[in-house]
Amino acid sequence: MHDHKECTECRQFLEILSDYHDGELEEELVARFELHMNDCERCQAVVKTFRQTIVYYRTTRCKAVPREVHSGLITALRACMDSEE
Amino acid sequence: MTDYTDPTDTELVARAKAGDTEAFSLLVERHEANIYGLCIKMLRNPEDAEDCLQEVFVKAYKALPTFREEARFSTWVYRIATNACLMRIRKRKLDTVSLDQPLELGEAEVPREIADWTNDPASVVMNEELGSVLTRHINNLPANNRIVFVLRDVHGLSTEEAAGILGLSVPAVKSRLHRARLFLRERLAQYYASGGAVA
Ligand SMILES: [Zn+2]
Numbered sequence: 001m002h003d004h005k006e007c008t009e010c011r012q013f014l015e016i017l018s019d020y021h022d023g024e025l026e027e028e029l030v031a032r033f034e035l036h037m038n039d040c041e042r043c044q045a046v047v048k049t050f051r052q053t054i055v056y057y058r059t060t061r062c063k064a065v066p067r068e069v070h071s072g073l074i075t076a077l078r079a080c081m082d083s084e085e
Numbered sequence: 086m087t088d089y090t091d092p093t094d095t096e097l098v099a100r101a102k103a104g105d106t107e108a109f110s111l112l113v114e115r116h117e118a119n120i121y122g123l124c125i126k127m128l129r130n131p132e133d134a135e136d137c138l139q140e141v142f143v144k145a146y147k148a149l150p151t152f153r154e155e156a157r158f159s160t161w162v163y164r165i166a167t168n169a170c171l172m173r174i175r176k177r178k179l180d181t182v183s184l185d186q187p188l189e190l191g192e193a194e195v196p197r198e199i200a201d202w203t204n205d206p207a208s209v210v211m212n213e214e215l216g217s218v219l220t221r222h223i224n225n226l227p228a229n230n231r232i233v234f235v236l237r238d239v240h241g242l243s244t245e246e247a248a249g250i251l252g253l254s255v256p257a258v259k260s261r262l263h264r265a266r267l268f269l270r271e272r273l274a275q276y277y278a279s280g281g282a283v284a
Contacts, residue, residue, distance in 0.1 A: 014267070015263075017263070017266070017267070018259065018262060018263040018266060019259075021266075022244075044201070045200060045201040046270070048201050048203045049200075049201060049202060049203060049270055049273070049274060050266065050267075050270045051203075052202075052203040052273075053266065053269050053270040053273050054238050054266065056215070056219055056273070057219060057223070057234070057238055057239050057269065058238060058239060058241070060216065060219055060220070060223075060239060061119075061122055061239050061240060061241075062118050062119070062121055062122025062125065063118055064118050065117050065118050065121045065138070069121060069131075069135050069138065070117065072135060072139065073113065073117060073135075073138055073139050073142060074110070074113075076139040076142075076143060077109075077110070077113065077139075077142055077143065077146060080143045080146055080147070081106050081109075081146065084147075
């Protein structure tokens with residue numbers, strides 16, 4: 001195990017994590033990163049937890065507004081529509 | 086009862102433009118959760134979010150005659166909503182700092198921990214505690230990073246869509262998103278490293 005904090009390669013790969021995650025990284029860099037990860041448990045963990053973080057936040061998306069918020073919105077819109085007529 | 090499928094947004098917009106207020110109400114029903122969710126995450130409190138939600142759809146209703154159908158209705162409303170949220174944040178004096186400050190990860194930038202908490206059984210289920218931890222962390226992001234993260238990763242818009250909505254270049258969106266993701270991952274790692282008790 002090498003020292004992750006001092007490793008310039010780990011540092012560089014941190015900068016391309018989003019591109020890697022989004023599938024926008026050049027093939028050559030993907031290959032280099034994956035080769036590095038074979039020996040680097042920290043980068044493996046970082047990639048997995050990076051992905052998991054995004055998955056978690058995806059689940060926090062609002063699926064429905066509270067009923068009173070919806071009716072408040074409809075009331076505000078009705079007022080606006082009536083004043084325009 | 087019907088012999089037609091749900092009307093598309095484009096059809097509803099055309100009807101609303103012709104004065105059909107019912108069609109506009111249907112558009113509201115379709116998009117209010119997304120806009121409310123965006124407002125909550127940006128403004129960080131339900132009262133302001135509700136107020137902003139009303140502002141956004143009233144603005145959209147009034148501006149509907151100027152809406153050009155080259156854009157999707159959802160994108161257009163997102164743009165109105167992001168402008169409204171950012172304007173409100175600018176008006177709150179205390180928050181201006183967080184809007185303009187670049188996101189510094191500092192020492193935490195290179196992760197120290199090795200832990201892979203994705204296999205932690207406690208992390209598998211999205212529970213109430215984790216939910217409030219996620220909220221606390223996203224609330225600590227500067228607004229410029231938060232808005233990009235919310236559009237891209239929470240709402241699943243493409244980089245190009247987010248760039249169009251925010252009037253930013255694609256590289257600027259990518260860079261803000263990346264900072265936000267690193268920050269949130271790091272904070273979550275700290276949370277798990279501390280046994281999930283504090284974060
Ligand atoms: Zn590494």
